Amino acid sequence: MEAIIKNRFRIVKLLGQGGMGDVFLAEDSKHGRQVAIKRIGADFIHDMDAESHFRHGALAASRLNHPNVCTIYEIVEENDSAFIIMQYVDGVTLDQLLKIKSLTLEQVIDIALQIAAGLEAAQDRSIVHRDIKPGNIMIDCSSQVKILDFGLAKICPGAIAKENKVCADPELSDQGIIMGTASYMSPEQVKGLHTDGRTDIFSYGVVLYEMIESKNPFSARENIVTLYNILHSKVGFSRDVPKLLRAIVTKAMRKNRKYRYKDFSEIIKDLLALQKQLAQAANRPL
Missing domain, CATH: 1.10.510.10 (Transferase(Phosphotransferase) domain 1)
Incomplete structure (x- = not known):
């Protein structure tokens, strides 16, 4: 996993692995906050269906603005990989x-x-x-x-x-x-x-x-x-x-x-x- 994504998100540690993606804790230098970043798992990187579902899930969640739903901030791409930037829940x-x-x-x-x-x-x-x-x-x-x-x-x-x-x-x-x-x-x-x-x-x-x-x-x-x-x-x-x-x-x-x-x-x-x-x-x- 890259140490820094988009010259902005510095990876701190791996939070968990499961489903289609790995989740990392990162520091967002632009907004001065901690975020969770989900990247599609290595086994799925070249799987077009998995990539599509990964993006689809992010799109669905990004439509929601509710205190009981984890907030999706944005989706970024780097080196042919997609990353979902979302609220870090401690x-x-x-x-x-x-x-x-x-x-x-x-x-x-x-x-x-x-x-x-x-x-x-x-x-x-x-x-x-x-x-x-x-x-x-x-x-x-x-x-x-x-x-x-x-x-x-x-x-x-x-x-x-x-x-x-x-x-x-x-x-x-x-x-x-x-x-x-x-x-x-x-x-x-x-x-x-x-x-x-x-x-x-x-x-x-x-x-x-x-x-x-x-x-x-x-x-x-x-x-x-x-x-x-x-x-x-x-x-x-x-x-x-x-x-x-x-x-x-x-x-x-x-x-x-x-x-x-x-x-x-x-x-x-x-x-x-x-x-x-x-x-x-x-x-x-x-």
Whole structure:
């Protein structure tokens, strides 16, 4: 990796590797700030489809301006490589946090509301993320949630990415290629069908379940078993949580998408109702 990009961005260290790109911490000399820089992985540099998706993800995220979405500043090119310059979030991923401790009910609801708010903004911009998982959710030192990595995102031209607004991906879906991270895929992703906003709602439900139970409801050692579980396994709870929270998770993870929430505004409404219930119970005199 070049020490300096575009005579402006000085690479400090590697932050992480995964998906299609490597992410580096860098100093931006022009604006005097730290930034995160994502470069397409070495294995994909000469892969035109991967390069296209890399740019597509950046374009999708750059359309969003929301406190719960990681900000994309710009895309630069150097030596036949593309680099996404984005906001540096000092914190931990939800995946890392869940490995450290179990979350309180209040923390679960707070994080769930912030994720839903960011994804509601994406839906309103006709964007389906398609890879919602704890590893793509960052929590900074002030407990603010940031949704990362729109590398598999799809824009639905002229339509809101909500119920019945199908996002076709002719370059990939027609080839039968499964997109996403196995244990967080929706049934329609597993089947190789076209996706819409309810795809993100299913994955969100899986993340919410994992925050409650500290485990993924479908994950197995073999991917084929994981995919089978997504299509056929029923989800149960071992932790004592409010009935409404269970109902939210269950509805988000309906196998048939027409029975899921139609959009994230509905989820936010139910989460706020749950939050109000808990506050009233806490303030109730003994």
